[in-house]
Amino acid sequence: MREHLYTASRMETAVARVRRELGDDALILSSRRRDGRCEVRAVAAEHARGWREPAQGPEPRTEPLLSRLLAKNGLEPSLARLLAASSPGAPRTLREASEALATALREHVAFERPDLDEGRHVIAFAGPTGVGKTTTLAKLAAEVALVRQRRVGLITLDSYRVGALAQIEAFAELIGVPLESARDERTFERAMRRLADADLVLIDTAGRAPRDKAALLRLAEILHCTSDTVDVNLLISAATRTSELDEIVDRHAALLPKWLTVTKVDEARQHDAVVAAHVASGRPLAWLTTGQRVPEDLEDATPERLAAALCGEEVFQ
Ligand SMILES: Nc1nc2c(ncn2[C@@H]2O[C@H](COP(=O)(O)OP(=O)(O)OP(=O)(O)O)[C@@H](O)[C@H]2O)c(=O)[nH]1
Ligand SMILES: [Mg+2]
Missing domain, CATH: 3.30.30 (Defensin A-like)
Incomplete structure (x- = not known):
């Protein structure tokens, strides 16, 4: 030089x-x-060329936009780093960050739902008390019966909570689908026989405290007593504390859940619980529920929607 x-x-x-x-x-x-x-x-x-400004201390390290967004939205740091690191490019805008994150989510998070336009499905809704089982079941029943015009039948196994039967009866009447009530293997098999020609049978179960393991084991026995395959959709609220997730997942393991649905996403200020629930359960994300309205507030869980939510866009309000 x-x-x-x-x-x-x-x-x-x-x-x-x-x-x-x-x-x-x-x-x-x-x-x-x-x-x-x-x-x-x-x-x-x-x-x-090759000359650098005289040293003025180390250059300030700027954390990439995506890691900062994910951290701000409460995602567990190691998960935030993993997702940010596997997101392509160097996003500079919220939109770019959200698109890159969707790519990473597709790689790290499983999204899966049954194809309700084809074949026969029997799905039981399980999960802690008040998580939104009955409401979500009604949303799905309405969507499949009224929009997709398929035959839907409901079974309730909830003879536990006062008012539970009246609640689901009102939904069944509103949507115009048959409802059967059962409480043990015999009555459950009878209900299944009566709904043998339905394309979709949705089974409501009683919410029990996660600690009530005996009730959950009993429920597993009833659900798995028929020759029909009963797929269990486990519902977890987006407001669940991370420390409680493992216990909920553990207790419901007896039911062999096939999918995970995260409810009350509209009430959560951050959406980290959706990813945390998936990580804890290892089950694919099927649906997200975003409010009390039947049937509007039910969404397919997709990488794009989840990415937008994790980046802080108000997509579920
Ligand atoms: N904000 C909000 N509220 C919801 C959502 N889903 C359900 N709820 C409300 O949560 C309350 C409980 O819903 P249910 O469907 O009765 O819950 P459940 O799991 O069947 O309750 P149990 O049968 O008693 O265990 C109701 O007031 C619902 O309107 C949701 O996605 N967002
Ligand atoms: Mg209920």
Whole structure:
């Protein structure tokens, strides 16, 4: 690197000489006033390649936008790092971040639902008390019966909570689908026989505290007593504390849940619980529920919707 020294009575004159002789892109290394004259040290641009600004301490590390967004939205740090690291590109806008995150989610999170336009399905809704089992079941029943025009039947196994039967009866009547009630293997098999020609049988179960393991084991026995395959959809509220997730998942393991649905996503200020529930259960995400309205507030869980929510877009309000 060849340095040049220019002196002049005025700084502008010295800089003008630098530009004239070394070119407009010459690099000025230093300038100072000495004995009433101005001195400018400079190098031509072609010599400046590889030259760095004199060290001023380490460059501030800027955390990529996506990691910052995920951390701000409460995602567990190691998960945030994993998702940010497997998101392609270097997103600079919220939209780019959300698109990149959707790609990473597709890779790390399973999304899966039954194809309700084809074949026969029997799905039981299970989960803690008040999580939204009956409401979500009604949303799905309405969507399949009224929009997709398929035959739907309901069975309730909830003879536990006062008012439970009246609640599901009202939904069945509103949607115009048959409802059967059962409480043990015999009555459950009878209900299944009565709904043998339905394309979709949805089974409501009683919410029990996760600690009530005996009740859950009993429920598993009843659900798995028929020759029909009963797929269990486990519902977990987005407001569940991470510390409680493992216990809920553990207790419901006896039911062999096939899918996970996260409810009350509209009430959660952050959407980390959706990912945390998936991680804890290892089950694919099927649906998200986003409000109390039947049937509107039910959504397919997709990488795009979840990515937008995790990036802080208000997609579920
Ligand atoms: N904000 C909001 N509320 C919901 C959602 N889903 C259900 N709810 C409300 O949650 C309350 C309980 O819903 P249910 O469907 O009765 O819950 P459940 O799991 O069947 O309750 P149990 O049978 O008693 O265990 C009701 O007031 C619902 O309207 C949702 O996605 N968002
Ligand atoms: Mg219920």
